[in-house]
Amino acid sequence: MDTKTVRPPADDRSSHSGAVSSYHARTAHRFEAFAQGPESLDWDAQPAPFRHYVGCNTVDLPRLDTFDSTHLRRGFGAIQSAATVQPLDLAHLGALLQLSLGLTAWKSFGPDRWALRANPSSGNLHPVEAWVIARGVPDLVDGVHHYRPERHALSLRAADAPGVEATPSLSIAISSVMWREAWKYGERAFRYCQLDVGHALGSLRYAAAVLGWTLAEQRQVGHDTLAHRLGLDREADYPARRQPTAEREEPEVLLSVGLGADAPRLDPVAVAARADEATWFGTASTIDPHPMYRWPVIDDVATRTRRRDGTPAPDRSEQTAIRPNVTPPDQGPAVTDLILQRRSAQRFDHVHVMSRRELRTVLEVLDARLPVPFDVLPEQARVDLVMMIHRVADLPSGLYLVERHNDTDTPSRLADTFAEFSDLAPIPDLPLRELRAISPQVLKRVSRTLHCQQDIAATACLALGMVVPLESALKLDPASYRDLHRAAGLIGQTLYLVAESLGLRGTGIGCFFDGPVRESLALQDQGLTTLYHFTLGKALDDPRIETTPAYTTQKEPTA
Template sequence: MPSPPLMPADPAPAPLAAGKVVEIYQQRTKHHFSAYAAGPTTLDWDARPEPFRHFSGAPTFPLPLADAESLASPPLSPAVADLAALGALLHLSFGLTAWKSLGPDRWAVRANPSSGNLHPVEAYVLVAGVAGLADGLYHYLPDRHALELRARHGHPFAPGPALAIGLTTVMWREAWKYGERAFRYCQLDTGHAMGTVRYAAALLGWRPVEQLRIGTDTLAALLGVDRRDDFPGRRADVSHEEAEILLALDLGEGVADLAPPALRTVATLAEWQGVATCIDPFPMFRWPIIAEVAQATRRPDECPLPPIFGPLPPVQPAARILGRRSAQRFDPNQEMGAEQFAGLLQLLRGETDARLSLVFFVHRVAGLGAGLYLLPRGLWGRAMLEGMQAPGSAPVSVTPDGLVRLRPLAPVELRRVARSLHCHQEIAASACLAVGMLAPFAPLSERDPAAYRDLLREAGLLGQLLYLEAEAMGLRGTGIGCFFDDPVHEAATLTTPEFQSLYHFTIGMPVEDERIETTPAYPALAERPSP
């Protein structure tokens, strides 16, 4: 009997365009009143991912701590690039600032805040011509305040003395708790980390310069995170570090031109050493969409996207940077002063290249009625305002400070709305104010999908500014990554789908939990740098 003819196989579906992947991810990872974005159904807090990664076999070099008393204002001249200055930079950017304990639970607080205190960001330092350190790539150990030599460079990355900070994210640390929304939080944390580097460098007279020419693959090679055998584990998505951004430090005389081919040569000729420790030996869930959106948003070398950094905000003293905390509860009776709020608005309006506009949930600000307000920022914000003022649109009311009155609400109703929109969290209702950050998502991510990372990072960078400005007011801030995305737009009466809410923040008077004990960050180290 003859065999039936073979039927032609169905053609494989065409891969989605990168911009479409970003659009699907943003929509799929929204929280709704009816359902949260996909995440784990159970959490074993005793088996959470390892927060401190080390490279076994890599030599370790201890660093001096920052001297908070001497680092209270910018220096008259840039600091010399030595171990003391590098130790201060890393302490103020990524180091531990305290240990907290409540009963049997003990956890570290760091200079760089993180979603859920899970800390996906890893920091690397490229060193050339710095006394006391061989030229090479170092990984920072925040638990020890030390560097470990990951790769020795026979061919320096730049004429010395030169320093650069490379940031990666271990996305599984966030995915373990937050599931598919983890990519968002990793980018927000990257933005916060960029902000901490910025503030720390200012106290040394240095300036971080974003290296726009360096694409994701080149950075991964330079930082060694593409060396699969150096990151063992049962699953690659758990052990993997995603290359994020490279910041060259202007030490007072500009920065060298870091060209992608030259950096690839540095990586190829380097003497690599060390094997990464395990992040999670028994991962329980898989979130493949995280890898898909990461792939879709990686940037090529010579990417034309503009930098994220804008004008430098006021320099903050080291003691304030090290004393920054995230509030857990707010005093519902505290009012923010009119001058404090006006100063904050002036600082926020000064970011002329900003892509994010802000929705304020004003609970208690002297001289300002309770309700929702919009602060348009940059060219995109002005375009949004012009659309609201177009013929045929409802008239808009603008305050002398440039705030657009969206909705006046009675205080009780506003507290209910703010609490509901922020995943029913009381902290959004008891703060002096809450802030939602609106980004021109569709126009930028469709044109260049890598811009999605930049928008989230800009939100994190803005969050770091709000953290330290709140501390300067004698108040405290807290970032909120959990909110109901589309209902936020509805509450703010925004009908255009082009803008998406990416991050929220609250500022108020903290109520301390007296049950929590605070102990020094590095009890085994001297609390000031070596002479």
């Protein structure tokens, strides 16, 4: 396909870029007011956290505790090295999905009960839905399957017409039920959906690495074609009682899985043809029968950031695979354990001090050149970090610039921005540059204020903001708005797991005052902004909350 002819005309790109910039400004939190959202929430009428399709055959997947999965246990420090390529069968497909998108526990407090998942989500609302497109997998019909995390099962949505291809293949797709986030967060929800997609990409990449598999985004398959392949454009299959947009799903990402070789490149024409020839089954369950609000700006920004078929593959020239010096191979906690035990901290010990060694480990696994998980989304290399360090041994509290390329001999891309604060001398033995020393009391107060008065930003050992060149990126491609948010979520997923490996916990923060943050970091005149913030520290668990296993031993009957 001729990729030179598929870009929107320049005037369309300019119009879309301007509209996306306006959306970002419109949905900023300010000291004077938060972004527009619902005036009240009825928690008893929360959107359904799980979707299923009535009238589809469902196959229960093997869980990690139902077969010998000891061969999948790899130390966190060894995840960057090549692993034995596992066969494509139901057991290992189940492992991929359980370790990336499955449930990890149930929590309960009084009459309330909620699920935790391997992929974290803003407000634990989980807009992400996952799809499997399979061919030649034993005991699985060729076609499109919807993943049901609450049951760890696949429902056949479309059976493909018989083909002549003999090679087994696997693709994973992600869509978003944007209403789940909009129900609580209003107009800012599109941002959070993209952050959640980034977390899902990270969780999928880590799970694939455990299996010796690789992932490659199929960006040349446009959003409309992906929607067609997944059946998301079949309006009759998504009935709505009141508001159609509350029931619809937004196509997000298509990933091709590599099994011992590079992941194959998919042809958009062939992808669409498969959907046309397939036999479809099922009707979507209801997400929200009585939505109280509408946020048209979310649908508008989604439309303006979609890509067409034939989009060129992203530039990976900034990324060179390296092997970090984190921990010796096969030592340290197993990645599978870290994934299943990952939690978001709700409170931090306000006196715990992170060691310098622990901070060095965190910074090493954030190196932009690492293949896992960063090779799944090249835009992550455009994300820099500014860190508010509260309590790290042998480091004064203050503001620091993180060098994600881990090369302190090369000036940071943000060095000119922060030159007024200091000469940006590197910290010995750490890929950090000190920007400004700030007293602990002042830093604690400022950090809490900037993060919507949230204590976790002030009581953590450190908080950080993910800085991106949003203005220049949008001028080139409005769809980069999705990519940069996803890149931030991808980095957040890495922070969650490295925190767990150190006996610490992390928490992603999507609520911060956009303008004041830029002013505090001197970003307002540089075309730079922060898209996502994160905290790390020693978590304090609430003993009143009960934890129970993610899955019972008794399987539900097939629907």
